[in-house]
Amino acid sequence: MKNEELKKLRYFYFILIFLLVVSAFAVPYTLLNSINLFRGAFLFWSFFALAVIFLTIKITTYWRDN
Amino acid sequence: MPTTYLYIAVILYIVIGSIVALMARREMKEGVVEYFLSGRNTGGFVAALSYSATTYSAFMMIGLAGFTYSGGVGALGFELVYLSGLSLVAFFGPRFWLIGKKNNYVSPYEMLGDRYQNQWIAFAASLSACVFLIPYLAVQLMGVGYLLSGLSGGEIPFIFGVAIAVLLAIAWALVAGMKSVTWTDSLQSLIMIVVSIVILFYVIYQHLGGFSEFFSSLAVLEGNVLTVPGPGFFKFKTFLGLSLPWFFFSISNPQVSQRLFIPRDLKAMKTMIKGFLLFGFIYTMVSVFWGFSARLLIPGLAKADLATPELLASQYVPTALALVAMIGITAAAISTIDSIMLTLSSLVVRDIFKNMDDNLDRDQNLRQLRTAKISILIIAIAGFFFAIQELNLIATLSVAASIGLLVVVPSMFGAFFWKKATAAASLSSIIFGSITALYMQFSGWAPLGYGAGVWTLLVTTAVFILVSLFTQAPTKKAEEFIGYINQECNRKDII
Numbered sequence: 414m415k416n417e418e419l420k421k422l423r424y425f426y427f428i429l430i431f432l433l434v435v436s437a438f439a440v441p442y443t444l445l446n447s448i449n450l451f452r453g454a455f456l457f458w459s460f461f462a463l464a465v466i467f468l469t470i471k472i473t474t475y476w477r478d479n
Numbered sequence: 480m481p482t483t484y485l486y487i488a489v490i491l492y493i494v495i496g497s498i499v500a501l502m503a504r505r506e507m508k509e510g511v512v513e514y515f516l517s518g519r520n521t522g523g524f525v526a527a528l529s530y531s532a533t534t535y536s537a538f539m540m541i542g543l544a545g546f547t548y549s550g551g552v553g554a555l556g557f558e559l560v561y562l563s564g565l566s567l568v569a570f571f572g573p574r575f576w577l578i579g580k581k582n583n584y585v586s587p588y589e590m591l592g593d594r595y596q597n598q599w600i601a602f603a604a605s606l607s608a609c610v611f612l613i614p615y616l617a618v619q620l621m622g623v624g625y626l627l628s629g630l631s632g633g634e635i636p637f638i639f640g641v642a643i644a645v646l647l648a649i650a651w652a653l654v655a656g657m658k659s660v661t662w663t664d665s666l667q668s669l670i671m672i673v674v675s676i677v678i679l680f681y682v683i684y685q686h687l688g689g690f691s692e693f694f695s696s697l698a699v700l701e702g703n704v705l706t707v708p709g710p711g712f713f714k715f716k717t718f719l720g721l722s723l724p725w726f727f728f729s730i731s732n733p734q735v736s737q738r739l740f741i742p743r744d745l746k747a748m749k750t751m752i753k754g755f756l757l758f759g760f761i762y763t764m765v766s767v768f769w770g771f772s773a774r775l776l777i778p779g780l781a782k783a784d785l786a787t788p789e790l791l792a793s794q795y796v797p798t799a800l801a802l803v804a805m806i807g808i809t810a811a812a813i814s815t816i817d818s819i820m821l822t823l824s825s826l827v828v829r830d831i832f833k834n835m836d837d838n839l840d841r842d843q844n845l846r847q848l849r850t851a852k853i854s855i856l857i858i859a860i861a862g863f864f865f866a867i868q869e870l871n872l873i874a875t876l877s878v879a880a881s882i883g884l885l886v887v888v889p890s891m892f893g894a895f896f897w898k899k900a901t902a903a904a905s906l907s908s909i910i911f912g913s914i915t916a917l918y919m920q921f922s923g924w925a926p927l928g929y930g931a932g933v934w935t936l937l938v939t940t941a942v943f944i945l946v947s948l949f950t951q952a953p954t955k956k957a958e959e960f961i962g963y964i965n966q967e968c969n970r971k972d973i974i
Contacts, residue, residue: 465563472569
């Protein structure tokens with residue numbers, strides 16, 4: 414892959430993960446702080462982690478051993 | 480629980496683990512790279528299990544369960560923010576691996592010293608790692624001590640558990656270096672995950688009416704435990720101060736970042752990352768569920784760290800399951816301890832007492848290995864004495880260690896991504912960062928309500944950037960180092 418293309422992808426994934434991490438701090442303390450149920454902060458953080466795991470694995474799928 | 484059963488379980492664990500360690504020794508070849516990095520030839524599966532066992536310590540089932548017990552769902556957020564920090568490995572992992580192989584780096588700080596062309600950086604970072612990781616190691620030892628003593632109702636003295644843990648860790652690190660550590664780690668991580676899942680399902684289905692009723696029971700507890708700040712511990716500033724240092728764990732902790740040098744190839748590294756993420760997610764969930772289960776079944780404990788030992792010793796968990804759980808937690812502690820000891824010994828050999836005419840010939844290898852083995856013993860003794868002081872609150876101490884290690888994070892970013900980063904910046908950021916971390920932790924000073932984690936990261940980053948702007952970068956080395964990585968990344972589609 415070309416350098417420019419890789420750089421774009423790097424920024425893309427970096428920003429996506431960064432936004433997810435910011436949401437992990439912001440959302441449970443603001444939007445979900447009154448929902449004392451499984452579908453509140455518990456579910457949100459679980460989905461957040463799964464999303465970051467998915468993106469991390471996705472990044473590794475580009476790699477080629479040669 | 481009858482003490483005899485505990486002794487039998489511990490002896491079985493020692494025997495099986497030692498057989499695995501000895502098997503590793505039969506496969507071991509000669510040399511420093513073999514001893515510290517298992518010859519850079521570890522397969523993905525073993526690398527994943529070893530990475531998991533090293534990262535996840537007794538903190539999970541004791542400290543994190545305790546945090547959940549007293550602080551509610553915030554503990555889950557804290558630990559999952561940490562897990563999300565593993566996304567950094569998708570960027571740093573292949574770069575570490577590429578340049579490590581090319582320049583034959585053994586320790587991550589040796590890499591920093593070479594990249595910035597200043598041996599004092601490796602020296603300062605290694606010294607700081609020793610200062611912060613020995614207490615972390617001691618905390619793991621204490622975990623084993625408390626567990627055995629708690630489960631036996633005080634019959635097995637605290638110091639006995641600590642001594643067993645330290646002796647096993649020494650043995651398994653010395654037998655075949657990284658190979659015996661990764662092999663015993665693999666066994667131990669399998670024990671950790673299988674055992675913790677089994678006991679969790681048992682407790683939730685046998686005593687708490689299944690997952691749906693479990694959450695309904697949590698929702699009616701006093702203190703809104705399914706929200707943050709909930710019962711009060713996880714106020715936003717506390718949450719940020721705890722989570723931030725842990726987010727950078729994968730590049731700040733040398734026992735973990737050194738593991739980025741060990742995979743056989745990129746495919747093995749992919750498997751390592753995938754395996755770890757899966758392991759981490761499950762183990763985090765299990766530990767948090769476990770803490771909540773304790774909150775429901777045995778409320779009102781004065782010390783949250785006792786939630787797990789007390790629950791295991793209660794009538795809710797059958798003796799056989801409690802015994803395997805105890806082994807699972809002991810395994811989590813020991814797999815972290817021996818890895819830390821091995822990594823610290825590599826820092827001592829390669830960075831603190833570095834021989835500048837290093838040519839890795841046979842004599843040099845022998846000398847370095849001898850120094851490494853002596854260092855492992857000294858580090859173990861230091862950890863042991865720290866542990867038997869019995870300082871309070873296991874989780875807080877564990878987090879304190881991560882704060883101190885944050886000081887290398889800007890230098891790591893600079894090494895790979897910023898050609899203008901300078902040696903003076905790296906060295907001063909490590910020194911000022913360490914002073915900030917130490918001072919704030921000892922004094923308890925928290926400007927604007929933010930603790931040492933946030934300020935250490937801010938100070939160390941600011942110093943790194945500012946000093947880089949006003950000093951001269953090692954341009955030739957930076958071009959060579961980053962140039963090589965970029966070229967290989969382009970060839971291998973590494974983002």
